[in-house]
Structure formats: C-alpha cells, structure tokens
Amino acid sequence: MTGGTSARWDPAPLREVADLFGRAGCRWWIAGGHAIELAVGRTFRPHDDIDVLLLRDDQHAVQEVLAGWEWWAADPPGTLRPWRPGEHLHPGVHDIWCRPAPDAAWRIQVMLDEAEHGQWVSRRDAGVRRPVAGIGAVSPDGIPYLRPEIQLYYKAKHPRPKDEQDFDAALPLLDTEQRAWLARALTHTLGPHPWTPRLH
Template identity: 40%
Template sequence: MSDNKEVWKPLTVTEIQMIFNKIPIRWWIAGGWALDLFLERTTREHKDIDTLILRCDHIILQEHLHDEWEMFKAYKGKLIPWNQEEQLDSHFDNIWAKKKGETTWAFQVIILDTEDKHWIYKRNSEIRKLLDDIGLESPSGVPFLRPEIQLLYKGGSSVIREKDVIDLNNVLPKLSDKKLHWLKKSLSIQFPNGHPWIDVLDSYTKII
C-alpha cells in the first residue's frame, strides 16, 4: 500500500457516531472496537477503527463525505482513489478515509454484500444472517457488529493475529451457548478440516 499505510490517527467511537448518524444509511462499528462495545470496556489499544455499511448504500456514504474526506479503495495491497460517483463492484469492499489535507488515516469502511435481506459472509456464502440480526447497540446508542460475527471475521482470516486471540479470550466467557454454537458451526463450514478455535469453543459451550 502507500508509504503512509501505517500512519493512523483514528477517530473515536463517538466521533464516528457523530459523522455516520448524519448519513441516511445503516451502519455499525466493527473490529476490535465492536467487541469492546459488547464488553462495555476498553480491553486493549486500538490502532484503527472500522465501520460497516451495506453495498447498496456506498454511493450515499460517498455523497455525504466527499466534501471533507478523501477516500481510497484498498485492493490487493494498493490504495486506489475512489472517484466521485464510482459504483464499486463486489471485489472492492474496503475503503480507507482521511481528512482532506491531512496525511493520517482516520477510519475504514467495510462494505457488506447482501441477498434477500440477509448479510452474506464473503468467505463462504453458505454463512448468512438476517440483516436485522447482525448488530447490537451500546447504551450510548452506537450500533456495532454482533461479537460472534466479528469473531468469525477474525478467526476466518488467512492470518490470525495475537490481538485476535486476545479478543477471543476476552469475549468467549460473555457469549451465550447459542452464540458460541453459531460461531463454531460457521467456522466448521468455512474450515471443514478443522480450525484451532473450535476446541476452545467446545470448552465454553454446552451445546453439541
């Protein structure tokens, strides 16, 4: 990616809320911050901040942010300017944003694909949920991705990072058996030959 890939000065959750609440679209906090919102405490340092929107809303998002923000498509290790009114195909699902005139990245936008009012997990389309059932809301009114879905994104990645394992261990004790079972089932679908987190999940859940 660009030379300033790692130069981040992320917005706070409250700042994201103030910006996105003015845009007439559905959105959610994702990543490690989503898990901390679920836990209602900050468990570790967060070097960036992720938001989620639906693909059908990405042009609306751009229209509302274009005057103040520069936005780039992250694709195959490169950051490519997102041109005004450019419709994004399904292989573009990660947008980086920075304030115009600044060099530090402020937030990322992940674009979700949907079908028949369902969110579709891009790594395996067999895994899906109703859109109305993918999010929760913090006491201060911040929408965020459900923890079991966020952990699927972390565990389903090609590289599981140390912070992903930390997040897993922080969140699992707080998940219901139903959520644990959904996460285990989803990982088993994506990884039919096994996944290192499945044994960990088995130690928490009573559902076979």
C-alpha cells in the same frame, strides 16, 4: 497496502465516528476490535484503526457523511487508489480508507459486506449468512456495532495476538446460540479451528 500514499493512521475517536455515521440514512455498524469492546462493555487494548461496516448497496453513504474527505478504495490484492465520487465499487473491493485531507493520516476504514434478499452474506464464504436485522447490536449509549460472534468469525482466518485477546474477552459473553453459530461458521469456512473446541 500500496498505491503511493502514506499508511500512517490516527484513528478517529469512536464517538466522532458514531456522530458522523449517525447522519447516514442507512444501516451501519462499528466493526473490528471496537465492536468487541462495545460488546464487552469496556476498553481493554489499544487500536491501530477504527472500522465501520456498511452493506455494499449503501456504500455511497460514505461519500455523503464524509463529504470533503479523501476516500481511497483498496483494490485487490491491496492497492489503494482514489475512489471517484459516485463510482460504484464492485464486489471484489471490500475496504475504503478515509482521511480529511491529502496530508492527513487515515482516520476511518470502511468495510463493505454483501446482502441479498434481506440476508447478510459473508464476503469470505457465501454459505455463511444471517438476517441483516440480526447482525448488529446497540451499545447502552446508542452506538450500533457488529455482533461479536460475526466479528470473531472474520478475525479467525489468521488470528493475530490482538484477535486472540478479543476472542478471550468476548467468549464468556457469548450465549449458547452465538457459540453454536460461530462454531458452525468456522467449520464451514475454515474447517478445524483452534477456537472451535472452546465454543462447546
């Protein structure tokens, strides 16, 4: 990521992030590796950052719940720039990096996904959709998170060792419907994929 600013991360604790976004007047979900761990019910690896997913129409909730912070938009193909108060980020911008002060490490990454007519629409493939009401789950302590099959779909494009670890941890928990959805989504977007045979 470029843009003349530090890439140093000190991710905020999960509970702190949940408390902050719990004040948002919109739907939000913990995403990334933390979402997989919330589904699995235990911590099993370290994390370099922490991700929150919002629908694009709700993007300004970030500026409200993180008032006083710095917010930087990641313009494709990966240039960070300050996100102005009230500015609407267009569909090409999916990531927002947030930190509490100019000299602080980045604490929270927010990802924006699309939705139309009550359907979540993958930013990778508009043909992959689900009802917005069905893309999340809630942990026993009340933290909303992205369902593991959707998070694994995003992790599958260029799986790193940590993504393989997440897949291995989540796979035993996926029911028949979740496995079938993930297999269809992977095939639709990526074609043959090494994870697909393990989903059958």
